[in-house]
Amino acid sequence: MKKTIALILAIMIIATMAIIPVSAAPGNENYGNVKKISDSDINMSNGERDSVWDYALAIPVADDTGGGTITGTTWVLWSDTAFYFYTEVNDPTPVSVDLSDWEDGDYFDAWISDSVEIFISVEGDSGNLDVTPTGNFDDACWQFRIDRDGIPSSYQRNGAWTDDFMCGASVNKDRYEWAVKQDGNKYYTKHKITMLGAPHAGELGLQIQINDLEEEGGGAPQVRANGASGSWDADQFGYVVLVDEPAYIAPVVEDTPADEPAPAEVVPDVIVAAPPPAPTTGDAGIIAFAAIMIIAAAGVVVFKKQTAK
């Protein structure tokens, strides 16, 4: 009997393990759920904070494993066509880069300047654009970077250096779009990433990193969203869960369409359709007045007849 019970328990345990969904590797940080928007909700022509960001998942970027002391926050949204990121950076040492360096191919400035980098997990083969499937964060990723002066750069882990490195004008907007806003010791970056194909619901492995150039020619310590991984260790990235739910409910449009009757035109129909009203006090008064007039007229006739006698 005991053997039978033990066997049943063993079968139940195995069956339970079999229905546990495959998920990201243990230890990968889950940042939370990210809801969906329409592309028209985001204006990529400037670095302003669109109102729809109020409905986005916020991820703090302040892990000091990379030696940085600055802080920032990145908000995340997605649509049928793109991943969106909006980042606010508090940088007390804003440093502008010399744009002529970029034209000269001085690519090293790319990652030591004040800048925001988004890394997204993909499958491991070099050149692959497929976002890593759920539960299988590979050690590969693409980087999408924007500096505070609005210079983009992009690279894939294990890409061919420097052929696969894109910077400045070489970054095609079919890859990703970017916008920046500077405001004293703050700056804001906006990413719209379309290169990795149409997003779909599920887990998305990512790292967010802010580089802080403290002075021209100086060091550039970093802060990250997740200290468990470095910049490129995609198998240790945290992840968000893209859920197929609208981030907000669109407000009801109050304007009456031109081809529909205005409410005022409906009112007469309602009145016509109503039953005739019951006699009122006013009607009774009219009847009584008429009766008095008839009696008075009769009285005049009688009076005239009496006078004629």
Ligand SMILES: [Ca+2]
């Ligand atoms: Ca700085």
